[in-house]
Amino acid sequence: MALIDFTENGMYCRAGDFYIDPWRPVDRAVITHGHSDHARWGSKAYLCHIHTKPILEIRLGPGQYDTVDWGVPVYMNGVRISLHPAGHIIGSAQVRIEHEGEVWVVSGDYKTENDGISGAFEPVRCHTFISECTFGLPLYKWKPQEDIYDDIRNWIRSNQSAGKTSVLFAYSLGKAQRILRPVADVCPTILTHGAVYNVHTALERAGWDLPAVQRVMPDTPKDLLKGNVVIAPSSAEGSPWMKKFAPYATGICSGWMQVRGNRRRRNADAGFALSDHADWQGLLDAVKATGAERVYATHGFQAAFSRYLTEIGLDGREVKTEFGGEEEEQPTPGVPDLDEETA
Helix, strand or coil: CCCCEEECCEEEECCCCEEECCCCCCCEEECCCCCCCCCCCCCCEEEEECCCHHHHHHHHCCCEEEEECCCCCEEECCEEEEEEECCCCCCCEEEEEEECCEEEEECCCCCCCCCCCCCCCCCCCCCEEEEEECCCCCCCCCCCHHHHHHHHHHHHHHHHHCCCEEEEECCCCCHHHHCHHHHHHHCCCEEECHHHHHHHHHHHHCCCCCCCCEECCCCCCHHHHCCCEEEECHHHCCCHHHHHHCCEEEEEECHHHHCCCHHHHCCCCEEECCCCCCCHHHHHHHHHHHCCCEEEEEEECHHHHHHHHHHCCCEEEECCCCCCCCCCCCCCCCCCCCCCCCC
């Protein structure tokens, strides 16, 4: 029995009459996390994890947001729904759906290494698993998080010795919060782009204990920038906004930095292969832990990943979706652009 249909509006549970991360406005949406390719504006009612609500409010504006904690069941038309940690960003969830003895799990985006802020990925047993595969090729193998953090700290120290400002490009939602603690270890003064600052303050208001940051303003003193760290979204790369930091060095935090040449093509001084998505082995470990017999591979290298799953004896299937990969989130129509420096 198919609990999920893949429709022009997104993943639809006909029995429960709700969508998961719909691509267009619908009556009832269950949201895995707050990135804009998964949480889109315009639906009548949203169900999400309690930690995702403040993110949706800042990204989508006022709306009907119903929340639930981990593992607490909610019923829609007799379909049992529960949310389980995905480890992608703060509040990110996998959606477990059960109806008439059949269990499906929609992973959303996930990573299997516990980053200390997003919650540890929780494998959920199911018959069918819908898995992202953003980095679903064997060449993607992440270094341990602490090793990458050491690389970032050493890079900042080197820039400090040279009298340069360290500008780190990272998602305004997710990676920007993740790198705060390692950065704070070597630089007590952390400045941010407006997009990062808006998310930061929303999370602080929701009770999250994050290292202090200051927003970069037009009148921010030059002396405050020198030798310190600025965290900004990739939309700031190459923009006039960057001129105020000279002399500076740039570093990109992205899984795409695993591929040689990407740092050079983006004209960055350093690249750190830090991703909020699972690598190849993480994807395989997650699939195995679910015990699923059928796996739908979505957004990423889905053709290669689904083919490999078939080769190892699973029912691997490819599904094309409107979800993005590891790209900077795009503004949502009708909502203030959080990537604007003046936002």
